[in-house]
Amino acid sequence: MAAGTSSPEMDAVPVRVRLTALLRYTIVFAFVAVFVFLSLQAPSFFTTSNLLNLLVNNFALLALVSLGMTLVILTGGIDLSVGSAIDIGSLVFISLVSSHHPLLVAVFGGLLGALLVGGFNAFLISVLRITPFLATLGTLFIGESVQQLATNGGQPIYLITGNLPRGFTEIGRESFWGVPVPLCVVAVGIAGFLLLAQRTRFGREVGAIGAQSGVAWYSGIQVQRTTGLVYLLSALVCGVAGIILSSTVKAYVPLSGNAYLLDSIGATFIGTTLHAEGRPSVIGTVLGVLLLSIVTNGLLLIGWNFYWQQVGTGVLIFLVLAVSFLGRRARA
Amino acid sequence: MHTSLADLGEPLPNARRSRPTAGWPSLLIRAGSLFAFASAMLYFVIVAPSFLSFGNIANVLEQSAILGVLSFGMTIVMIGGGSNIITGGIDLSLANNLGLCAAVYASVLRNGQSDATALLLTLATGLAVGFLNAFAVVGLGILPLIATLSVMNICAGFELVLTQNTVIPASSPLLSSLTDSGPLGISYLAWVLLALAIVLVLGVEFTPVGLRLYAVGAHREAARAAGLYVKSYIAGSYLLSGICGAAGAVLSASLLNGSSTGSGAILLSIVLTPLLGTVFSRRLVPTITGTFLSVLFIGFLINGFQLTNVSSYWVNGVEGVLILLVVAATSLVRRGES
Numbered sequence: 197m198a199a200g201t202s203s204p205e206m207d208a209v210p211v212r213v214r215l216t217a218l219l220r221y222t223i224v225f226a227f228v229a230v231f232v233f234l235s236l237q238a239p240s241f242f243t244t245s246n247l248l249n250l251l252v253n254n255f256a257l258l259a260l261v262s263l264g265m266t267l268v269i270l271t272g273g274i275d276l277s278v279g280s281a282i283d284i285g286s287l288v289f290i291s292l293v294s295s296h297h298p299l300l301v302a303v304f305g306g307l308l309g310a311l312l313v314g315g316f317n318a319f320l321i322s323v324l325r326i327t328p329f330l331a332t333l334g335t336l337f338i339g340e341s342v343q344q345l346a347t348n349g350g351q352p353i354y355l356i357t358g359n360l361p362r363g364f365t366e367i368g369r370e371s372f373w374g375v376p377v378p379l380c381v382v383a384v385g386i387a388g389f390l391l392l393a394q395r396t397r398f399g400r401e402v403g404a405i406g407a408q409s410g411v412a413w414y415s416g417i418q419v420q421r422t423t424g425l426v427y428l429l430s431a432l433v434c435g436v437a438g439i440i441l442s443s444t445v446k447a448y449v450p451l452s453g454n455a456y457l458l459d460s461i462g463a464t465f466i467g468t469t470l471h472a473e474g475r476p477s478v479i480g481t482v483l484g485v486l487l488l489s490i491v492t493n494g495l496l497l498i499g500w501n502f503y504w505q506q507v508g509t510g511v512l513i514f515l516v517l518a519v520s521f522l523g524r525r526a527r528a
Numbered sequence: 529m530h531t532s533l534a535d536l537g538e539p540l541p542n543a544r545r546s547r548p549t550a551g552w553p554s555l556l557i558r559a560g561s562l563f564a565f566a567s568a569m570l571y572f573v574i575v576a577p578s579f580l581s582f583g584n585i586a587n588v589l590e591q592s593a594i595l596g597v598l599s600f601g602m603t604i605v606m607i608g609g610g611s612n613i614i615t616g617g618i619d620l621s622l623a624n625n626l627g628l629c630a631a632v633y634a635s636v637l638r639n640g641q642s643d644a645t646a647l648l649l650t651l652a653t654g655l656a657v658g659f660l661n662a663f664a665v666v667g668l669g670i671l672p673l674i675a676t677l678s679v680m681n682i683c684a685g686f687e688l689v690l691t692q693n694t695v696i697p698a699s700s701p702l703l704s705s706l707t708d709s710g711p712l713g714i715s716y717l718a719w720v721l722l723a724l725a726i727v728l729v730l731g732v733e734f735t736p737v738g739l740r741l742y743a744v745g746a747h748r749e750a751a752r753a754a755g756l757y758v759k760s761y762i763a764g765s766y767l768l769s770g771i772c773g774a775a776g777a778v779l780s781a782s783l784l785n786g787s788s789t790g791s792g793a794i795l796l797s798i799v800l801t802p803l804l805g806t807v808f809s810r811r812l813v814p815t816i817t818g819t820f821l822s823v824l825f826i827g828f829l830i831n832g833f834q835l836t837n838v839s840s841y842w843v844n845g846v847e848g849v850l851i852l853l854v855v856a857a858t859s860l861v862r863r864g865e866s
Binding site for chain 1: 668680689842844856
C-alpha cells in the first residue's frame, strides 16, 4: 500500500510521489480556487448576506442528509432511501400541523415517521441480511408508492398561512443571535457527527465494520446492531431535513426528497478524496457539500443561467474526481 | 487502489460464506418466481379476460420498449462490472443520456435536417456519453457509481441547455413509422424491442465475446491472468450502454412525438430490472434474458393494474416489495448453501 510520505527521509521521496500526495488535497485546492475566483468575478459573492443565504438555502439541508450518508457509506453500505425518509418525515409533520396539533407533537411525529423508514431499512439489512443497495432501493420504491397513495397521486399539501401553530415560521426563519435556525441545527449536527465518528466507541465500530466487516464481527463487535443503528441515524437526520424543508416552503411536496439523494452521494464521495485510502469522513463530506453549494450559488451570481450551471457543476465535480483518483492510482 | 471501498455494498458477514451455485435452492427460487409470475398473470386473465388478447400483449410490448432497451444497456454494464453494485458496474447516466439524445434528435430535426443526419448525431451523442463513462471508469479509475453519477449530471446539464427545459416537438418519417403497426399488427416499436432482445441474447449469452464479458465481471484478476484484455471489455460495455441510451432516445421521441423533460425519473427502474432479472438465471446473475423477462413482467403488471382498475400508485410499491422478496430469497439460499 502507499507508504506514509511524512517520514524523515522526505528528500528521498521522488518528486512525483510528493506531487501525488498533494493531489489528495484536490478538494481543498478546488474549494479555495472556486472561492477566490467567485469573489473576484462577482462582487456580491463575498458578502455576509450572500454567504448566509448560501449556507441556509444551498448548504444546510444537503449537509444534514450527507452526514447520515457519510456514516452509512463508512459502514460499507449505501442509503438510497434518503428521499423517502425526508418525504415521510415532511408528510407526517405537515399533516399534524395542518390538523392543529402543537408544534412539538408535529416535530416529534415527523421524526418518528422518518425513523420508521430507517427502521424498515435496519430490519431488512440487519435481520434479513439484504444488501444495503437493494434493501434501500426497495424501501425507496415502497416509500414512493406510500406517498402517492397518501396524497392521491402526488398532490402537495399546502398550509394555510395565518393558521399556523406558535413557533412554526421560526423553524425556517428565526435566528439565535443572528444565526438562522437551520444553520444552528446543521452546526449541532456536524458537531454531533464529528464527536460520534471520532470520539465514541460507536464511531470506531462503524469505521471497523466498513474496513473489514468480517474481522469486526470476529472481534466481538455487534455488527448487525451497529449497522442497523447507522441506518436509523441516517433516517433521523433526513427527518430533520424534511421538517426544515417543509417549514421553509410551508408545504409538503411529494417526492421532493429524491433531489438530495445523488447530491449527498456525490458530496460524500468527493469527501473521500481527502482520505489516503478513500474513506468517507465527516470533514470531507462537509467540504464536499460546501463545494457543491458554493458552485451552485456562485455560478448563478456570475450570470450563468440555470442550465449552464448544471453543466458547470457536473464538469467541475468530474474534474475533482478525475484528479484525485488519478493521484490515488499513482500512489497505489 | 481503493481497498477500503472494495467491499462496499457486500452483505454483512454470515451472509456471504459462499458463491451462488446451481443447486436445488437456486432452482427453487427460479421455479418460485416463475410461479409467482404465472399466478399474477393468471389472476389478471381471470379478472380481465382481455388481458391475454393479442392486441393487449402487443400494447405491453410497445409500452415496455424504452425501459427494455435501457435495461439491456444496464445489464451489459452490470455483467462486465461484476455483481458488486457499488464497486462493480453500474451506469447511472443512462436515463439522462436518453434525455440528452432525445433532445439532440429533436433539435436536429427542428433545424430542418434529415432523419439520417439526426439519427447519426444522436448515435454520436450516445457514444460520446458512453466514451466519457468508459474513460472515467477505465482510464481514470473512478468508481463506476460516482463516475457515471457525475456524467449523469453533465448529461442533465447539456439537455437543459439544449431544450431550455421545454418539450421540443419532433416529427419525421422514421418517428411516425416506428409507432405504425408492422407485421402481425404489432407496432415497430415492439419489433425493435424484440429484435434487440434476440440480437443481445445471442450476442451476450451465446458467443465467446459474451462469455468473456461474464468472465471479466465474475473475476477480473482471473480474466486478466487468462489473457483477456479486461479494460477493453469494460470500456466496451459502457459504449454499448451509451448506444442503448441513443436507441432508447429515438424510441422515446417517436412515442412522445419529441423530446421530453424529466427523463431521469426512469433511472431507478433501469437499475431495478436487471437485478430483478437475476432470478431468471441459473447462477442468479444479471442476464439479457432475465432482464427481458423482468421488463415484460413489470410491463404486464402495470398493464394488469390498469385493466383491473387498481391505482397505478401501487406499481412502485409492488416493484419494491418484489425486489426485496427476490433478494431475501437469494440471500437465504446463499446462506443455506454454506
